[in-house]
Amino acid sequence: MTITINQSPAADRLLRLPEVLKKVPVGRASWWKGIKDGRYPAAIKLGPRTSAWRASDIDKLIASL
Template sequence: MHTDTRRSPIANERLLRLSDIVKPNGILPIARSTWLAGIKDGRYPKPIKLGPRIAVWRLGDIERLLGS
């Protein structure tokens, strides 16, 4: 039986909070301030605003950033 190892489009649409992305527990070894400055400079993807104080990023966008 052939198993498709590619991720489904739904898995790439998983949403990550800032604490999932930056250190100490995140997947990127950068500080929160560096991440936010990178967003402002256009180096990192812009967040999706879910509310006035809630920002998230798509997992697929973060994976593309890691792959580049």
């Protein structure tokens, strides 16, 4: 039995901060403050010093702006 999920490959992609900031034109400090304040989506921790965001979360953010 095979289960398929109907999501585009782009929605599953993880974006690192430079890619996110190209899509959402704010500075690094403003981005991190926005996460702390709840305006921007939380990061997914990939390691102790590595964070990423789901492309679908960033697309939803852009659509809401």
